[in-house]
Amino acid sequence: MRLRSASFRAALLSLAFLFPAANAECECGFKMNDTRDYFTHVIYNNFSAFTPTKTVSSNPDFYRHWVIQRWGIPPQNWATPLPIDNQLDNVYIQDGNLVLKQEGYSKEAILSGHNVSVASIASQSGDIIHGSFRIELKMEGATGGSVAGFFWYHDDQNEIDIEILAKEFKPDSVLVHYTTHPALDESGVLVKNATEVIPLRGDDPASSFQAHRFDWTGEELRFYQNSRLVHANALRVPQVPGYVYMNLWADGGPWSGTPSTTDVFMSVKTIAIYHNTSASEEGIDKAFNLRCEKAGGPSNITVCLDTSIESGNLDPSSVASVITPVQVWAVVLFWVTFGVAVSFV
Missing domain, CATH: 2.60.120.200 (Jelly Rolls)
Structure with a gap:
């Protein structure tokens, strides 16, 4: 499970800054600006x-x-x-x-x-x-x-x-x-x-x-x-x-x-x-996964930098409901799934 979840997170983050999302904030997690570590x-x-x-x-x-x-x-x-x-x-x-x-x-x-x-x-x-x-x-x-x-x-x-x-x-x-x-x-x-x-x-x-x-x-x-x-x-x-x-x-x-x-x-x-959390560590946090999906998937808005939060520019407790087009999320989901599959090869 750890190999699969690590690949899931790596695939998620590889796409986190490729697609624009509409008016969402931090639903897909947080990236540390200095270390590039990712947490949910x-x-x-x-x-x-x-x-x-x-x-x-x-x-x-x-x-x-x-x-x-x-x-x-x-x-x-x-x-x-x-x-x-x-x-x-x-x-x-x-x-x-x-x-x-x-x-x-x-x-x-x-x-x-x-x-x-x-x-x-x-x-x-x-x-x-x-x-x-x-x-x-x-x-x-x-x-x-x-x-x-x-x-x-x-x-x-x-x-x-x-x-x-x-x-x-x-x-x-x-x-x-x-x-x-x-x-x-x-x-x-x-x-x-x-x-x-x-x-x-x-x-x-x-x-x-x-x-x-x-x-x-x-x-x-x-x-x-x-x-x-x-x-x-x-x-x-x-x-x-x-x-x-x-x-x-x-x-x-x-x-x-x-x-x-x-x-x-x-x-x-x-x-x-x-x-x-124990669930998000394994990629099986249903609430987190659903929230990220509804926000349109990983993007430079839904994955927030720690510096944006600690500077006061973003409120991580604020979650918008606008969703990016389904076809964009479908592409993201395909590549995440592909990343998971590759991890077992």
Whole structure:
């Protein structure tokens, strides 16, 4: 099936810019302008367009893609000595940004073992497989430990992480941790190249928004800082679907450090996640295939460039109903079918 679906997508994209389509937008997927990777679905949020609210759980634009996590973890051992509690009120819209908050944690709270009030959101869909995952964020307010995370997760053996630790902030750099799990082998030894720590340099970079990104294909993982490729590996690349998460937390352990005594804020300007689903990965996503067919098939309009969306020129949630002439789609379908047939020769 993978050989057939790969040929299907290759044939689809080979025709994506040959035929004009009428007034349709992104029904046939998304092409990455720099890598030329192709994905069928998108989660895109520009939070400046959201209505400011104390919580966003009831906002339909937010809830369409995301759900706020409401669970806690008790203290377990020396590595996670403090309980954490993901709170609904710690996720809200302010000044055109999505904000995740970690509440300040006093020294008295440490001695009494009170919960650390933190924040986490997860994608509504757990069927995200391969894609380009992008976020513009800044982390501020910390006077102590806090971890900001942007990651994809299936289980402890299939996880792709970008993490930033407040305790590592420097005036001229922010250290960014890139990890492909499992990062340890069966003997507990760190796997070479499975995790890298790469500084994002600049003049007080922690005080301004920075663009973080990882691309996940069937063959490798690539990590970017402000559109610059900084790390890649082909180690144990996941081949199963999962969820996307963002979180802000500290549990007093050696990774996060003692929780910040002041409120910490993870502000997110935009999120763009171009991705496949289990069905579209195999070329059998009926809803996607029908939507593309009704829009007239692949073209330079129905297959959208990521740059067109992130510049604000296209709204990927807008889907037009005008269809190109049947004879054009028939030609496209013939060549796609031909490409599939050739893959078995």
